[in-house]
Amino acid sequence: MRKIAFMFPGQGSQAVGMGQDFYEHYPSIQKLYQEAKEVLGKDIQEMMFHGPKEVLTETENTQPALVLASMAVFSLLKQEGVYPDMTVGHSLGEYSALVAAGSLQLHDALPLVSTRGKLMEEAYPKGQGSMAAVLGLNEEEIRDVLTGIKEEVVDIANLNCPGQVVISGTKQGVHDASILFKEKGAKRVLPLNVSGPFHSRLMKAASDTFASHLDGVPLKDAEIPVYANVTAEAVINKDEIKKLLVEQLYSPVRFEESIRSMITAGVDTFVEIGSGKVLRGLLRKIDRSVHVFSITDLASFDSFINWYKEEMPC
Template structure:
């Protein structure tokens, strides 16, 4: 058996995230304590008690998800379940890097908080948008987004999630026009997403530049296991490349389907989504139904997953 830990991105946050895990395993309060020392506010209070409107703000959601995900993954590793590969969707790539030993919990929480602020500042509220395009492949969708961009309304493919599900991102007008044209080109649906900005589009380049400065100040170590990067969908092992890919990632598409297929090609047959929700679990199943998928987000799901894997892993 080959195993991959996968880590969710923004949108998976929920009030109460990691609360039961920390109550059941109080030593993991230390993750929250060191993060709060870096952040200067109580992220655990937001995670455990909300309100959801505050937790969903990108600069709060990003460290909250990183902490929830790394606590869940650390508990798996404490139970002898070690990944052969790690990968995360957008923000989740930072959770993967923490679990690979490249970033500390403290530095990871601090840098994604700043990443969230930079992304929030890059485009004024209401000027950017994202939409999920269902039932149209990238080869047919890209000419649509290119045509709209050439008309002066910037829009790009942002997330290649799974067969039949691609997210576009750009100006509000660009996304609106591209959504209408995508349906004319054969898309089944175009669903506007409730997001605070046009993530993974060229409009995020100002955020990428600011993040680049921050990343030069953060200590990084070579990963203990391969990290499959969003930008290339390939395993990466050296720190210089990791830094550059994290900068590129802010304004580049998340190649999630390709990342999952790459891990399967490398022999991965079991995926564990670490953190709240099960969005990535659903995407993996749509990409390849032959693999085994688990999700760990509370004590019950942790125990169930450990029991399911223990015979083969320990």
Template structure:
């Protein structure tokens, strides 16, 4: 039997049209999408299939939409007898990873990330926070620059792969940092189209409220290792999972380290489960020869199933 790891995309991978072909092809996908619409009190399916993109991109919509889409694909794979030996997700994607591990049920997870999105959206005044991708500069060099900025908060937010790190903080702080980082040798510093300073200390107020929502949710121990964003270590204990999900809101996503640990293990492929191919690209930057798949529609699903079942 082949050994595969599942990874799950986070916010930014949403796109109008996502999940539509799966919805039209598989009854279980349609059922899950419709149940999520009822539970969340918003027509996610309409937003996902028709947009507008600006509405789908709102944090409180994008997060449950991406999660439900990924969870639906997981259920289709499970039906084929395909389960991962380890899993991880990028930021929001960690919740999809927890669904795949059996720690969270899909509808419970969808309600949690809707709440998470609402809290993140309102944790800091709109337009006052910012994020930017720093290309071509290593983590230590970036941190050195951020340490020099006074009077503003700017933190490392996503450590994605060699030469691609995201910073987050107040708008003025990120602008100051961007100029200093270019002077320090960054090839490019690209502002991101986001609504807040995610994964920075400015998200601490959201984490306190979110902790209460998590305590009311029904988490179970994970059946397989889930690599946490905060520590880049495997976790299965439900209390530890809960604690790390709270910290995740204001801590950097250590995705490069997670991928480095994945490629060092005895696995046959890393599979990006959900819309887009962002994470598959990060895998190739960490280890070019690692076999990767992306599953986001019936064609890519079948291609993966065919490969998985070859000679097994």
């Protein structure tokens, strides 16, 4: 019997038009979007389907939009009788993973991640922070470089896959580190189009405020294991989940380690759910022996369901 994990994307996977074909074909999704609009107090559907892109990419809009897109597809998979054995999300995607695992309700998750996005935007002066993807160096090599930077804050933000690590910090710090990485032999250092130094020490103030918001959100023990970004280990206990969500804001996303831990736990099929194919691309660089799917539209949904019915007969 196959073991299936659902993966949920984070910020950067959004695109104008995401999820629109599901909305147009399924009344249940239309109802879900209407409920989201009422919970958020703004027309999230309009932003998702028609933009403009600049409005959708504002962090406090992007975050609930991505969670909603993921949960719409997840609800359709449930209707088809497809359930995961465990879940994982990339940064923001961890909230979708928790909803899918039964720890968090969608109507609580949407305003929570909107607040999270707003706090992340406000945590550090706009334009003063930066992030960059470093290609071709491993974690140890990157840490060696970062220990030599004393005057600025630069941290490892994402450990995505072999040879791809994201750094985050002050604009000057990321600039200085990028030069040193190239001297050390990095293939490329790519600045990311983000509004702040996410998953760095500069988000600590945001995490303290966010913790008070999280205290008002009812969390339950997860029904299935969720692999946490901070530890790359399975978590079920609601108190541990809450603690890790706070730490996640200023800690590196250990995505590659999480995937390897899940494979060790027996997962042989990963399904990316929501928008984009970023996680699928990372999976192929981590372990090409596992099955990987991305469900982003009706065609990819139908393709996966057909595969599932052949591989997992009733």
